[in-house]
Amino acid sequence: MTRGGETLEPILQIQHLTHTYSAGTPFQRSAVEDMSFDVYDGEFLGIIGHTGSGKSTLIQHLNGLLRPTSGRVLLHGKDIWAEPKKIRSVRFQVGLVFQYPEYQLFEETVYKDIAFGPTNQGKTGEELDRCVREAARLVGIRDDQLDRSPFELSGGQKRRVALAGVMAMEPQVLVLDEPTAGLDPAGRENLMANIRDYHRNKRRTIILVSHSMDEIAQNVDRILVLKSAHVLMSGTPAEVFARADELLTAGLDVPQVTRIAMRMREKGLPINPAVYTVQALERELLALRKGGAAC
Amino acid sequence: MLKDITLGQYFPGDTVAHRLDPRTKILLVTFYIIALFCAKGAVSYGLLALTLAVCVRISRVGLHALVRGLKPVLFIILFTGILNLFFTPGERYLVEWGVLRISDTGLRNAIFMVIRIMLLIMGTFLMTYTTSPISLTDGLERLLNGLKKIHVPVHELAMMMSIALRFIPTLIEETDKIMSAQKARGADFESGGLVQKARALIPVLVPLFISAFRRADELATAMECRCYHGGEGRTKLHVLHYAARDWAALALGAAILVGVLALRPLGL
Ligand SMILES: Nc1ncnc2c1ncn2[C@@H]1O[C@H](COP(=O)(O)OP(=O)(O)OP(=O)(O)O)[C@@H](O)[C@H]1O
Ligand SMILES: [Mg+2]
Numbered sequence: 002m003t004r005g006g007e008t009l010e011p012i013l014q015i016q017h018l019t020h021t022y023s024a025g026t027p028f029q030r031s032a033v034e035d036m037s038f039d040v041y042d043g044e045f046l047g048i049i050g051h052t053g054s055g056k057s058t059l060i061q062h063l064n065g066l067l068r069p070t071s072g073r074v075l076l077h078g079k080d081i082w083a084e085p086k087k088i089r090s091v092r093f094q095v096g097l098v099f100q101y102p103e104y105q106l107f108e109e110t111v112y113k114d115i116a117f118g119p120t121n122q123g124k125t126g127e128e129l130d131r132c133v134r135e136a137a138r139l140v141g142i143r144d145d146q147l148d149r150s151p152f153e154l155s156g157g158q159k160r161r162v163a164l165a166g167v168m169a170m171e172p173q174v175l176v177l178d179e180p181t182a183g184l185d186p187a188g189r190e191n192l193m194a195n196i197r198d199y200h201r202n203k204r205r206t207i208i209l210v211s212h213s214m215d216e217i218a219q220n221v222d223r224i225l226v227l228k229s230a231h232v233l234m235s236g237t238p239a240e241v242f243a244r245a246d247e248l249l250t251a252g253l254d255v256p257q258v259t260r261i262a263m264r265m266r267e268k269g270l271p272i273n274p275a276v277y278t279v280q281a282l283e284r285e286l287l288a289l290r291k292g293g294a295a296c
Numbered sequence: 297m298l299k300d301i302t303l304g305q306y307f308p309g310d311t312v313a314h315r316l317d318p319r320t321k322i323l324l325v326t327f328y329i330i331a332l333f334c335a336k337g338a339v340s341y342g343l344l345a346l347t348l349a350v351c352v353r354i355s356r357v358g359l360h361a362l363v364r365g366l367k368p369v370l371f372i373i374l375f376t377g378i379l380n381l382f383f384t385p386g387e388r389y390l391v392e393w394g395v396l397r398i399s400d401t402g403l404r405n406a407i408f409m410v411i412r413i414m415l416l417i418m419g420t421f422l423m424t425y426t427t428s429p430i431s432l433t434d435g436l437e438r439l440l441n442g443l444k445k446i447h448v449p450v451h452e453l454a455m456m457m458s459i460a461l462r463f464i465p466t467l468i469e470e471t472d473k474i475m476s477a478q479k480a481r482g483a484d485f486e487s488g489g490l491v492q493k494a495r496a497l498i499p500v501l502v503p504l505f506i507s508a509f510r511r512a513d514e515l516a517t518a519m520e521c522r523c524y525h526g527g528e529g530r531t532k533l534h535v536l537h538y539a540a541r542d543w544a545a546l547a548l549g550a551a552i553l554v555g556v557l558a559l560r561p562l563g564l
Contacts, residue, residue, distance in 0.1 A: 025360050028307075066476050089482060096482040105477040107502035117499065123483030152506070166481060 009041035012174060012206055013063060020058055030059035034230040035072070036060070038205075040174070040208060045200050047217035048210045050158045050227030051252060057100060058267035059227070060176050063208070087117035092121050096172030100179050102163035103156060111137070111154070111162050112147040118170040137162075140195050157188045159223035161195075168199065173201070181216065193220060218242070218256040219278040226253065233273040243275035258282050305465060308405050312541060313355035313426045317398045318435025320542040321423050324549045328419045331556040332412050338563035340556045341411055347552055348419055365421045366414060381406035415419055430459035431534070436464045451527025459515070467508065541564050 010199045020033040021239060032055040040046055050056050062074050065081050074081050077108070079206040093228040096118075099105065108114035119132045137147060140161040146154070151162050164180060180196065181189040195262050197220060200207050211217050216226060217238075224241045234241055244261055245255045255263070256277045262285070265272050270289065277284045286296040313321075328344070329464075335341050352359060366373070384406075385400025424432065437454035444450050475485065478499045486495050 025358070061476065066479060068455045085433060089484060092480055092482055099473070102477060104503055104507060105474055105481075105499075107499045117478075117483075118481035122482070126422070152373075170482065 009044060011039040012042040013040040013058075014073075014074070014078070015039070015062070016075065017074045018059070018269060019070050020055075020061060020062065022058075025069070028086045031230055033062070033115060036227075036230075037072075037237055038225060038232060038233050040206060041223075042208055042224060043172075043204050046206070046208045047221035048208060048227065049212070049217050049224060049253070050233075051156075051229075052105050052212075053229075054227040055230045056227060057178055058147045060097060060208065060210060062178055063094045063174070063179065065098070066092075089121075094119075094171050094172055095176060096167040096170050096174045097175045098164055098167045098178060098180060100182065103159035104167075105163055105166075106151040106159060109150060110148050111142065114151050115147075115165045115169050116161060118166050122170055132169045133165075134169060136165040139168055139199050140165045141191070150285045151207045155190075157184055160184070161192070161242075164192075170206070172205065174208065176208045176210075179209045179212065180209070181213070189216070190276075191233045212254045214254045214259075218259075226228040226251075228253070235243055242277045245274060305424065307357055307361065307425045308428075309356055309426065310319075311353060311354055311356050311426070313357075313422075316545055317381070317538055317542045317543070318427050318431045319439050320538070322429055322435050322439060323546060325420055325423050327549045327553045329416060331553045332416055334351045334421075334560055335412070335556050336560050337410075337562075337564040340559045341408065341415075343552065343555065343559075344415055348415055348422070349444075351426055352418075355422060355426050357422065360375070361425065366417060366456070369413075369417060373410055376413060377406045377410040380409050430458055433458035433461065436533070436538065446544055451530075463508075463511070466511075467504070471473055471500065471504055474500050475507060500562060539552055 015036055015038050018033055018036045018043075021029060021031045023029050034055075036059065048056055048059070050191060057276075058067065062069055065074075068082060071233045076091060076094060081088065089175055102252060106114050108117065114127060115133045116135055119129050123133060133142075133147075137144075141163060142158070142161055145254070146158070151159060154162065160180070164177075168175065177196065181192055184192065193216060196207065196209070208216070209221060221238065223235065224239055225235045226241060226248070234244060242255060245259050251279050258279055258281070259274070259277050262272050262274060262276050262282060268275060272285050272289065300543070318326075331340075331344055335344060350363065381398055381402050383394050384399055384402035386401035388398050388400045390400060390403060391398040427435075430494070433454045436449055436457070440448070440450045441453075475483075481498060483499055485493065488496070
């Protein structure tokens with residue numbers, strides 16, 4: 002894949018991945034079926050899909066928490082399960098932040114909790130301190146909060162601490178499972194701004210799982226749409242939202258702006274259906290008015 | 297590994313085995329356990345194994361799920377078997393190898409003991425697989441109702457048990473989730489000695505306890521909001537009634553128990 006002249010290398014390759022839960026019992030069900038896609042170095046990939054479409058199951062394969070029932074996951078072209086003993090090193094390269102990660106905090110202070118991951122990596126002394134402080138700064142935790150107990154913080158602050166705990170490991174790929182679920186609108190935007198900054202400054206790959214089309218549309222370079230354990234479509238936001246009809250028939254949402262554009266088209270205005278930002282819609286409308294005046 | 301602990305898990309279904317009154321099933325399992333401990337010879341064990349096989353067939357719970365339930369106790373089964381095998385004195389020794397000797401009685405005892413434990417566990421699991429935890433404790437409460445007269449807090453015990461049963465799967469799931477989250481941060485639960493392994497559990501246990509206390513608190517509030525004040529004057533949504541099939545099942549169960557007891561003096 003290329004973008005802006007530079008060629009992007011795939012950092013993760015998912016090949017025919019299938020995962021079946023509780024195989025051999027009456028509860029058996031496939032949460033991921035024959036999924037294949039690549040994740041490129043430095044890109045911001047969004048994954049979207051219904052509740053139960055297999056998003057969380059899929060991303061737990063990326064750092065080897067789950068082992069594929071069949072299929073492979075390649076990191077830098079190497080099967081992560083080639084040497085099962087070395088799976089921990091994969092987890093340091095692909096950092097995964099779970100859904101509702103605030104429940105994983107356990108240390109006496111925020112600082113120690115953030116330091117858990119990097120300490121497991123073997124970092125010590127100044128390097129450890131640098132990683133912890135930098136990660137705390139990236140998610141907007143103030144220095145004076147580092148010595149407090151994580152259990153005294155608000156839900157949103159706990160979430161940030163948990164996020165910092167994974168960022169502090171400095172993974173090459175950061176996977177976030179619905180990081181903004183359950184936050185208020187201001188908190189959401191704030192946290193997304195932190196994540197955008199992280200991506201802009203570090204140029205590291207981010208995979209963002211979300212329920213919100215608007216959140217995805219505003220942040221990512223590329224979207225992967227999942228539907229009942231399969232990849233429904235993938236492409237840039239413009240490509241995906243150009244197929245807004247399909248998204249809607251699949252029972253998924255489209256960004257609000259796209260919905261407005263679709264409504265306008267229904268009313269007979271010749272608007273490009275792939276717009277998904279307010280600015281793009283504005284441009285379209287202005288162009289339309291000029292075009293209309295010319296007639 | 298954690299997922300293998302299936303105690304208290306219920307496989308919904310609509311077979312005769314599922315529809316039996318929970319009291320019937322508890323009594324049947326009690327009969328079965330008594331019969332297992334009274335069984336002396338191959339004929340009795342064969343009869344009891346056959347009974348279980350028929351029940352498994354009727355309940356449509358896969359044999360696979362039952363065998364999976366045995367996995368966590370495999371060690372205990374093997375241990376008991378080996379103890380019996382080597383340390384039962386007998387008249388004739390089949391193998392003598394230093395201090396290790398296998399007598400004919402030892403071999404017999406070991407085989408029967410292993411079969412007995414396996415049947416016992418599978419029989420009990422069959423009950424929990426086909427009976428929802430709620431109706432199981434309901435049945436138990438009704439069966440033990442008489443003990444209230446001697447001030448045994450039957451209702452409270454039953455309530456505690458149903459809450460505990462209800463939350464076992466939840467807590468296991470939660471443990472799995474927390475372990476995964478800590479593994480994602482590089483926690484290592486596998487390597488190291490005993491002390492190191494125990495220490496590695498701290499990042500799991502602390503969040504688990506916090507969430508268990510939170511759940512208990514929330515549940516207590518929810519119960520109080522719905523005016524729970526103990527068993528006094530509390531009526532049931534599902535009142536238990538014995539049906540014809542219950543009497544039939546109990547009669548069959550009793551017949552098998554009597555059969556095993558009758559075979560006992562014959563040593564069969
Ligand atoms: N540990 C598990 N055991 C058995 N089945 C599971 C387990 N985890 C998930 N599933 C099943 O797999 C399917 C996919 O679940 P998954 O958690 O991947 O969905 P999701 O897309 O992340 O949903 P959500 O948006 O609600 O987080 C669901 O139907 C779920 O019931
Ligand atoms: Mg999920």
